[in-house]
Amino acid sequence: MTQIAEKAANSPMPELPEVEYVARQLRAGVIGRRIVRAQVLWERAIQGMTPDAFTRQIVGRRITAIGRRAKYLLITLAPTNENVGADKNSDMQDTQDTGDTRILVVHRRMSGNLLLIAPERAAPLADTAQPSVEAFASAGARYTQVALTLDNDALLLYTDPRKFGRLTLTVPDALPTFFAAIGPEPLDDAFTSEALAKRLTGKRAIKATLLDQAVIAGLGNIYADESLFRAGIHPLRPADSLTSNEVTALHAGIRGALETGITHGGTTFGRHRDIYDEAGTNLEHVEVYQHTGQPCPRCGTPIQRIVVTQRGTHFCPNCQPLGNVSHGNAPTDASEHLVRSNKLKASGTHVR
DNA sequence: ATTTAGACCTGTCAGC
DNA sequence: TGCTGACAGGTCTAAA
Numbered sequence: 001m002t003q004i005a006e007k008a009a010n011s012p013m014p015e016l017p018e019v020e021y022v023a024r025q026l027r028a029g030v031i032g033r034r035i036v037r038a039q040v041l042w043e044r045a046i047q048g049m050t051p052d053a054f055t056r057q058i059v060g061r062r063i064t065a066i067g068r069r070a071k072y073l074l075i076t077l078a079p080t081n082e083n084v085g086a087d088k089n090s091d092m093q094d095t096q097d098t099g100d101t102r103i104l105v106v107h108r109r110m111s112g113n114l115l116l117i118a119p120e121r122a123a124p125l126a127d128t129a130q131p132s133v134e135a136f137a138s139a140g141a142r143y144t145q146v147a148l149t150l151d152n153d154a155l156l157l158y159t160d161p162r163k164f165g166r167l168t169l170t171v172p173d174a175l176p177t178f179f180a181a182i183g184p185e186p187l188d189d190a191f192t193s194e195a196l197a198k199r200l201t202g203k204r205a206i207k208a209t210l211l212d213q214a215v216i217a218g219l220g221n222i223y224a225d226e227s228l229f230r231a232g233i234h235p236l237r238p239a240d241s242l243t244s245n246e247v248t249a250l251h252a253g254i255r256g257a258l259e260t261g262i263t264h265g266g267t268t269f270g271r272h273r274d275i276y277d278e279a280g281t282n283l284e285h286v287e288v289y290q291h292t293g294q295p296c297p298r299c300g301t302p303i304q305r306i307v308v309t310q311r312g313t314h315f316c317p318n319c320q321p322l323g324n325v326s327h328g329n330a331p332t333d334a335s336e337h338l339v340r341s342n343k344l345k346a347s348g349t350h351v352r
Numbered sequence: 353a354t355t356t357a358g359a360c361c362t363g364t365c366a367g368c
Numbered sequence: 369t370g371c372t373g374a375c376a377g378g379t380c381t382a383a384a
Contacts, residue, residue, distance in 0.1 A: 013377060071378080109378050110361080162361050164378070204355075213379080221377065269376090271363090309356070311377070 014108040015071060016186070016218030017261030018272050018280065022114055023068040025275045026075070029116050030156060034062045034080060037149035039131045045145040045158065047168045054169055057102060058148070064101075070182045070217035073114070074175075075104040103175060105168040112158065112165030116275040117141070119153035126153070161271070183216045186254050191216075193251040200239040200247065207235035208309040210254075219254065222267050222289045225314045226257040229288045234320045235306070235313045260285050288314040 014022075038058050040051035049057075061077035068074060079100045106114065117125065126149065128135040136144035136157075146158040146167060158167060170178065183199065184191050199215050200206070209215055210224040219227065228235050230253030233246055242250065266272050266280030269290065273279060287297050292305040296316035304317050 015378095107378085110376080111363090160361095161363065162377090164361065166379095202354080208355090211378085312375090 013110060013220050013222060013269070014112065014266070014272055015220035015223050015261070016068075017223070017258055017282065018266035019068050019071050019073055019108070019218075020262050021266045021280065022275055023066050023073055026073075026114070026116070027066045029275060030063050030150065030154075031066065032063065033154070034151040035059055035077070035148050036151050037147075039147040039149075040145070041131060041133045041136065041147065042145040042160075042163065044163070045160065045165065045167055047166045049169065054167075057169055058104070061102060069175075069179055069185070070213060071107060071220070072179075073106040073108075075106065076172075077102045077104060101172055103170050103172055105170060105178065106158065107166050108160070109162070109164035109166070111143075111162035111271045112160040113271065113273045113277075114275055115141070115155075115157045115159060115273065115277055117155040117157060122149075122153055122155040125155055181214050183212075183214050185217050186219070186258060191251075193248045196251045196254075197242075197244065197247045200242055202240055203238045205236045205308050206233060206239045206242065206250075207311070207313055209239040211309070211311065216254070218258070221311050221313075222269075222286065223254070223257045223261060225289045226286060227253040229253070229315060229320060230256055232319050234322045235308050235315050236322060288316060290314065 035058055038055040040046055040054060043051050046054045058077065060080055062080050063075060064078045065076035066074070067076070106112070108114075124139045125136060125141055125147070128139055131147070133144060136142075136147065141147075141157055141159065143159040143161040144157050145160050145163075145165075148156040150156060158165070168178075184195065196216070200209060202209065204212075207224055207228065210219050210227065211221070225235070227250060231246065231249035233242065233250060233253075261267055261280075261282045264280055264282035264285055265274055265278070267282040267286055267289075268279035269283065288303050290312075291303040291314060293302050295301070296303055296319060299316065299318050301316055301318040303314055306313050306315075
Protein backbone atom coordinates (compact mmCIF):
# COMPACT_ATOMS: atom_id res chain seq x y z
CA MET A 1 0.00 0.00 0.00
CA THR A 2 1.00 3.59 -0.38
CA GLN A 3 3.02 5.07 2.41
CA ILE A 4 0.73 7.17 4.52
CA ALA A 5 3.45 8.87 6.44
CA GLU A 6 6.17 10.91 4.95
CA LYS A 7 9.32 9.88 3.23
CA ALA A 8 12.07 11.69 5.02
CA ALA A 9 14.60 13.97 3.40
CA ASN A 10 16.81 16.20 5.50
CA SER A 11 15.78 19.22 7.49
CA PRO A 12 12.21 19.98 8.50
CA MET A 13 11.32 22.32 11.33
CA PRO A 14 7.75 23.35 11.91
CA GLU A 15 7.76 27.03 12.76
CA LEU A 16 4.81 29.37 13.21
CA PRO A 17 3.54 29.16 9.60
CA GLU A 18 3.69 25.38 9.51
CA VAL A 19 1.81 25.11 12.80
CA GLU A 20 -0.72 27.77 11.83
CA TYR A 21 -1.47 26.10 8.50
CA VAL A 22 -2.05 22.76 10.19
CA ALA A 23 -4.24 24.45 12.82
CA ARG A 24 -6.45 25.85 10.05
CA GLN A 25 -6.70 22.47 8.37
CA LEU A 26 -7.61 20.76 11.62
CA ARG A 27 -10.23 23.42 12.29
CA ALA A 28 -11.90 22.48 9.03
CA GLY A 29 -11.29 18.76 9.38
CA VAL A 30 -11.82 17.55 12.95
CA ILE A 31 -13.91 20.08 14.90
CA GLY A 32 -16.92 18.34 16.41
CA ARG A 33 -15.39 14.87 16.21
CA ARG A 34 -15.28 12.74 19.31
CA ILE A 35 -12.22 10.70 20.25
CA VAL A 36 -13.30 7.09 20.70
CA ARG A 37 -9.89 5.46 21.13
CA ALA A 38 -6.36 6.52 21.94
CA GLN A 39 -3.21 4.49 21.38
CA VAL A 40 0.17 5.58 22.65
CA LEU A 41 2.92 3.73 20.77
CA TRP A 42 5.88 5.67 22.11
CA GLU A 43 5.47 6.59 25.76
CA ARG A 44 7.92 9.47 25.89
CA ALA A 45 5.84 11.43 23.40
CA ILE A 46 3.42 12.05 26.27
CA GLN A 47 4.62 14.62 28.72
CA GLY A 48 3.58 14.90 32.34
CA MET A 49 1.46 11.78 32.69
CA THR A 50 1.48 8.08 31.97
CA PRO A 51 0.11 6.81 28.65
CA ASP A 52 -2.70 5.15 30.63
CA ALA A 53 -3.73 8.40 32.27
CA PHE A 54 -3.50 10.15 28.90
CA THR A 55 -5.71 7.56 27.25
CA ARG A 56 -8.19 7.58 30.12
CA GLN A 57 -8.54 11.35 30.10
CA ILE A 58 -8.74 11.87 26.36
CA VAL A 59 -11.10 9.11 25.24
CA GLY A 60 -14.72 10.25 24.99
CA ARG A 61 -13.91 13.91 24.62
CA ARG A 62 -15.01 16.02 21.72
CA ILE A 63 -12.74 18.34 19.76
CA THR A 64 -14.37 21.75 20.06
CA ALA A 65 -11.63 24.19 19.09
CA ILE A 66 -8.20 24.36 17.51
CA GLY A 67 -5.77 27.08 18.42
CA ARG A 68 -2.12 27.99 18.16
CA ARG A 69 0.31 29.77 20.45
CA ALA A 70 3.89 30.21 19.22
CA LYS A 71 4.82 26.84 17.69
CA TYR A 72 2.34 25.00 19.89
CA LEU A 73 -0.89 23.58 18.55
CA LEU A 74 -3.78 23.70 21.01
CA ILE A 75 -6.62 21.19 20.68
CA THR A 76 -9.57 21.90 22.97
CA LEU A 77 -11.32 18.77 24.22
CA ALA A 78 -14.69 19.09 25.91
CA PRO A 79 -16.21 16.33 27.99
CA THR A 80 -19.18 14.38 26.64
CA ASN A 81 -21.64 11.99 28.22
CA GLU A 82 -19.72 9.15 26.68
CA ASN A 83 -16.65 9.61 28.79
CA VAL A 84 -18.42 9.94 32.12
CA GLY A 85 -16.82 7.39 34.35
CA ALA A 86 -13.83 7.01 32.08
CA ASP A 87 -11.77 8.97 34.54
CA LYS A 88 -12.98 8.21 38.03
CA ASN A 89 -10.67 10.71 39.63
CA SER A 90 -12.20 13.68 37.95
CA ASP A 91 -15.34 15.49 38.91
CA MET A 92 -17.41 15.31 35.77
CA GLN A 93 -20.92 14.90 37.13
CA ASP A 94 -21.91 17.89 35.10
CA THR A 95 -20.83 17.39 31.52
CA GLN A 96 -21.58 21.01 30.73
CA ASP A 97 -18.89 22.09 33.15
CA THR A 98 -16.28 23.80 31.02
CA GLY A 99 -13.91 23.53 33.93
CA ASP A 100 -13.48 19.92 32.97
CA THR A 101 -12.23 20.82 29.51
CA ARG A 102 -8.79 19.58 28.57
CA ILE A 103 -6.30 21.08 26.17
CA LEU A 104 -4.05 18.84 24.13
CA VAL A 105 -0.88 20.85 23.54
CA VAL A 106 1.26 19.59 20.67
CA HIS A 107 4.79 20.69 19.88
CA ARG A 108 6.16 19.06 16.73
CA ARG A 109 9.70 20.21 17.35
CA MET A 110 11.94 18.97 14.54
CA SER A 111 10.10 16.28 12.67
CA GLY A 112 6.64 15.82 14.12
CA ASN A 113 3.53 15.77 11.95
CA LEU A 114 -0.18 15.46 12.56
CA LEU A 115 -1.87 13.38 9.91
CA LEU A 116 -5.58 12.92 9.40
CA ILE A 117 -6.22 9.54 7.86
CA ALA A 118 -9.59 9.20 6.14
CA PRO A 119 -11.81 6.32 7.31
CA GLU A 120 -11.24 4.15 4.24
CA ARG A 121 -7.48 4.43 4.60
CA ALA A 122 -7.63 4.10 8.38
CA ALA A 123 -9.23 0.66 8.30
CA PRO A 124 -6.00 -1.40 7.98
CA LEU A 125 -4.50 0.57 10.86
CA ALA A 126 -7.53 0.15 13.05
CA ASP A 127 -7.35 -3.59 12.44
CA THR A 128 -3.82 -3.82 13.77
CA ALA A 129 -4.00 -6.56 16.35
CA GLN A 130 -1.20 -5.34 18.56
CA PRO A 131 -0.68 -1.62 18.24
CA SER A 132 2.98 -0.73 17.94
CA VAL A 133 5.17 1.61 15.97
CA GLU A 134 6.19 -1.37 13.83
CA ALA A 135 2.62 -2.52 13.21
CA PHE A 136 1.57 0.95 12.13
CA ALA A 137 4.66 1.26 9.95
CA SER A 138 3.97 -1.98 8.14
CA ALA A 139 0.40 -0.81 7.62
CA GLY A 140 1.81 2.28 5.93
CA ALA A 141 2.01 4.86 8.73
CA ARG A 142 5.67 5.16 9.60
CA TYR A 143 6.87 6.76 12.83
CA THR A 144 3.43 6.80 14.43
CA GLN A 145 3.70 7.60 18.13
CA VAL A 146 0.13 8.42 19.05
CA ALA A 147 -3.05 7.39 17.26
CA LEU A 148 -6.45 8.89 18.03
CA THR A 149 -9.49 7.20 16.51
CA LEU A 150 -12.33 9.63 15.82
CA ASP A 151 -16.05 8.85 15.85
CA ASN A 152 -16.19 8.83 12.05
CA ASP A 153 -13.50 6.12 11.96
CA ALA A 154 -10.87 8.57 10.79
CA LEU A 155 -7.50 8.50 12.51
CA LEU A 156 -5.55 11.45 13.79
CA LEU A 157 -1.92 10.38 13.98
CA TYR A 158 1.05 12.01 15.59
CA THR A 159 4.17 10.85 13.73
CA ASP A 160 7.74 11.83 14.57
CA PRO A 161 10.89 10.08 13.31
CA ARG A 162 13.20 12.24 15.38
CA LYS A 163 11.17 11.75 18.56
CA PHE A 164 11.68 15.31 19.75
CA GLY A 165 8.05 16.39 19.70
CA ARG A 166 5.83 16.25 22.77
CA LEU A 167 2.11 16.02 23.53
CA THR A 168 0.82 17.46 26.79
CA LEU A 169 -2.70 17.09 28.12
CA THR A 170 -3.55 19.92 30.45
CA VAL A 171 -6.39 22.17 31.64
CA PRO A 172 -7.22 25.66 30.32
CA ASP A 173 -6.27 27.28 33.62
CA ALA A 174 -2.73 25.96 33.29
CA LEU A 175 -2.09 27.58 29.91
CA PRO A 176 -0.96 30.98 31.20
CA THR A 177 1.74 29.28 33.24
CA PHE A 178 2.60 26.97 30.36
CA PHE A 179 3.22 29.97 28.09
CA ALA A 180 4.57 32.32 30.74
CA ALA A 181 8.01 32.45 29.15
CA ILE A 182 6.80 32.86 25.55
CA GLY A 183 6.94 36.25 23.89
CA PRO A 184 4.24 38.03 21.88
CA GLU A 185 2.63 36.67 18.73
CA PRO A 186 4.22 38.47 15.77
CA LEU A 187 1.00 38.49 13.76
CA ASP A 188 -1.14 40.00 16.52
CA ASP A 189 -2.29 43.59 16.06
CA ALA A 190 -0.63 44.46 19.36
CA PHE A 191 2.74 43.49 17.93
CA THR A 192 3.67 46.82 16.46
CA SER A 193 7.03 48.02 15.28
CA GLU A 194 7.33 49.93 18.56
CA ALA A 195 6.57 46.78 20.54
CA LEU A 196 9.32 44.97 18.64
CA ALA A 197 11.77 47.80 19.31
CA LYS A 198 11.21 47.49 23.06
CA ARG A 199 12.11 43.81 22.98
CA LEU A 200 15.34 44.16 21.02
CA THR A 201 17.57 44.69 24.01
CA GLY A 202 20.98 43.22 24.71
CA LYS A 203 24.09 42.82 22.61
CA ARG A 204 23.30 39.38 21.29
CA ALA A 205 23.32 38.93 17.55
CA ILE A 206 19.91 39.83 16.13
CA LYS A 207 19.64 36.34 14.64
CA ALA A 208 19.99 34.78 18.10
CA THR A 209 17.51 37.26 19.52
CA LEU A 210 14.91 36.44 16.88
CA LEU A 211 15.22 32.74 17.68
CA ASP A 212 14.62 33.41 21.38
CA GLN A 213 11.00 32.43 21.96
CA ALA A 214 10.84 34.72 24.99
CA VAL A 215 11.47 37.70 22.73
CA ILE A 216 9.13 36.79 19.87
CA ALA A 217 7.02 33.68 19.52
CA GLY A 218 7.18 31.37 16.55
CA LEU A 219 10.30 32.22 14.60
CA GLY A 220 12.68 29.36 13.80
CA ASN A 221 15.77 29.16 11.69
CA ILE A 222 14.10 29.52 8.29
CA TYR A 223 11.89 32.51 9.02
CA ALA A 224 14.54 34.26 11.10
CA ASP A 225 16.92 34.22 8.12
CA GLU A 226 14.14 35.21 5.72
CA SER A 227 13.00 38.08 7.97
CA LEU A 228 16.51 39.50 8.23
CA PHE A 229 17.02 39.25 4.48
CA ARG A 230 13.76 41.08 3.81
CA ALA A 231 14.84 43.79 6.23
CA GLY A 232 18.38 44.02 4.86
CA ILE A 233 19.92 43.43 8.28
CA HIS A 234 23.08 41.42 8.88
CA PRO A 235 22.40 38.47 11.25
CA LEU A 236 25.35 39.42 13.47
CA ARG A 237 24.18 42.94 14.18
CA PRO A 238 23.71 43.40 17.94
CA ALA A 239 19.98 43.47 18.68
CA ASP A 240 20.20 46.81 20.48
CA SER A 241 22.06 48.47 17.62
CA LEU A 242 19.18 48.60 15.16
CA THR A 243 17.95 52.02 14.12
CA SER A 244 14.23 52.72 14.24
CA ASN A 245 14.12 52.46 10.45
CA GLU A 246 15.73 49.05 10.66
CA VAL A 247 13.31 47.91 13.34
CA THR A 248 10.43 49.00 11.12
CA ALA A 249 11.93 47.05 8.22
CA LEU A 250 12.47 44.01 10.44
CA HIS A 251 8.91 44.17 11.73
CA ALA A 252 7.64 44.17 8.15
CA GLY A 253 10.14 41.46 7.22
CA ILE A 254 8.99 39.16 10.02
CA ARG A 255 5.33 39.55 9.17
CA GLY A 256 5.92 39.28 5.46
CA ALA A 257 7.99 36.11 5.77
CA LEU A 258 5.50 34.48 8.14
CA GLU A 259 2.43 35.42 6.11
CA THR A 260 4.02 34.20 2.90
CA GLY A 261 4.79 30.94 4.67
CA ILE A 262 1.24 30.46 5.89
CA THR A 263 -0.19 31.28 2.47
CA HIS A 264 1.88 28.51 0.88
CA GLY A 265 1.21 25.83 3.45
CA GLY A 266 4.55 26.18 5.15
CA THR A 267 8.08 25.39 4.05
CA THR A 268 8.95 21.77 3.43
CA PHE A 269 12.64 21.05 3.31
CA GLY A 270 12.19 17.57 4.55
CA ARG A 271 9.49 16.41 6.83
CA HIS A 272 6.88 19.07 7.31
CA ARG A 273 3.59 17.79 5.96
CA ASP A 274 0.08 19.10 6.34
CA ILE A 275 -2.62 16.90 7.84
CA TYR A 276 -3.29 15.34 4.43
CA ASP A 277 0.39 14.41 4.05
CA GLU A 278 1.04 17.12 1.49
CA ALA A 279 4.28 19.10 1.44
CA GLY A 280 4.09 22.87 1.78
CA THR A 281 5.05 24.92 -1.26
CA ASN A 282 6.70 27.85 0.49
CA LEU A 283 10.13 26.52 -0.46
CA GLU A 284 9.71 28.29 -3.80
CA HIS A 285 9.33 31.57 -1.92
CA VAL A 286 12.32 31.14 0.38
CA GLU A 287 15.01 33.60 -0.69
CA VAL A 288 18.14 32.85 1.33
CA TYR A 289 17.67 29.90 3.69
CA GLN A 290 19.73 26.95 2.45
CA HIS A 291 20.62 28.93 -0.66
CA THR A 292 24.36 29.04 0.09
CA GLY A 293 26.33 30.03 -3.01
CA GLN A 294 23.24 30.77 -5.07
CA PRO A 295 22.68 34.28 -6.37
CA CYS A 296 20.79 36.69 -4.13
CA PRO A 297 17.34 37.21 -5.71
CA ARG A 298 17.77 40.94 -5.25
CA CYS A 299 21.34 41.67 -6.34
CA GLY A 300 22.90 38.45 -7.58
CA THR A 301 25.66 38.28 -4.96
CA PRO A 302 26.22 34.67 -3.80
CA ILE A 303 24.37 33.90 -0.58
CA GLN A 304 26.76 33.29 2.30
CA ARG A 305 26.44 30.83 5.14
CA ILE A 306 27.82 31.43 8.63
CA VAL A 307 27.11 29.82 11.98
CA VAL A 308 25.45 31.98 14.63
CA THR A 309 24.92 30.39 18.04
CA GLN A 310 25.22 26.92 16.56
CA ARG A 311 22.68 27.62 13.83
CA GLY A 312 23.28 27.69 10.12
CA THR A 313 22.61 31.26 9.03
CA HIS A 314 22.14 32.47 5.47
CA PHE A 315 22.34 36.02 4.21
CA CYS A 316 23.36 38.24 1.32
CA PRO A 317 26.61 40.03 2.21
CA ASN A 318 25.70 42.85 -0.15
CA CYS A 319 22.06 43.45 0.83
CA GLN A 320 22.77 42.77 4.52
CA PRO A 321 26.10 44.46 5.24
CA LEU A 322 27.52 44.40 8.76
CA GLY A 323 28.40 48.09 8.71
CA ASN A 324 24.92 48.96 7.67
CA VAL A 325 24.62 52.55 6.50
CA SER A 326 21.99 52.14 3.82
CA HIS A 327 19.21 51.55 6.35
CA GLY A 328 20.60 53.80 9.02
CA ASN A 329 18.78 56.89 10.12
CA ALA A 330 21.35 59.38 11.23
CA PRO A 331 24.94 59.11 10.06
CA THR A 332 26.15 59.24 13.67
CA ASP A 333 24.04 56.22 14.50
CA ALA A 334 25.36 54.34 11.53
CA SER A 335 29.01 54.88 12.35
CA GLU A 336 28.36 53.84 15.92
CA HIS A 337 26.92 50.58 14.64
CA LEU A 338 29.95 50.03 12.51
CA VAL A 339 32.23 50.34 15.51
CA ARG A 340 30.09 48.02 17.60
CA SER A 341 29.86 45.51 14.81
CA ASN A 342 33.59 45.40 14.38
CA LYS A 343 34.01 44.80 18.07
CA LEU A 344 31.64 41.86 17.91
CA LYS A 345 33.69 38.82 18.63
CA ALA A 346 33.80 36.28 15.88
CA SER A 347 34.05 33.26 18.13
CA GLY A 348 31.48 30.64 17.33
CA THR A 349 31.03 32.33 14.03
CA HIS A 350 32.89 31.11 11.04
CA VAL A 351 32.38 31.09 7.35
CA ARG A 352 32.10 27.67 5.94
C1' DA B 353 22.35 37.34 35.28
C1' DT B 354 22.60 36.57 30.97
C1' DT B 355 24.26 33.63 27.48
C1' DT B 356 25.90 29.48 25.60
C1' DA B 357 27.03 24.41 25.19
C1' DG B 358 25.19 19.81 25.55
C1' DA B 359 21.51 16.43 25.27
C1' DC B 360 17.79 14.60 23.02
C1' DC B 361 17.08 11.73 18.28
C1' DT B 362 17.45 9.55 13.56
C1' DG B 363 17.49 10.08 8.50
C1' DT B 364 20.51 11.73 5.03
C1' DC B 365 24.53 12.42 2.55
C1' DA B 366 29.56 13.55 1.72
C1' DG B 367 33.69 11.24 1.76
C1' DC B 368 36.64 7.36 1.97
C1' DT C 369 29.47 -0.90 -2.64
C1' DG C 370 29.32 -0.25 2.01
C1' DC C 371 30.57 1.99 6.00
C1' DT C 372 31.57 6.05 9.08
C1' DG C 373 30.77 10.33 10.70
C1' DA C 374 29.15 14.90 10.32
C1' DC C 375 25.02 17.48 10.03
C1' DA C 376 20.27 19.15 10.48
C1' DG C 377 17.70 22.11 14.46
C1' DG C 378 13.69 23.44 18.81
C1' DT C 379 13.89 23.61 23.39
C1' DC C 380 15.11 22.08 27.99
C1' DT C 381 18.80 21.82 31.30
C1' DA C 382 23.25 22.56 33.08
C1' DA C 383 27.14 25.16 33.20
C1' DA C 384 29.98 29.25 32.23
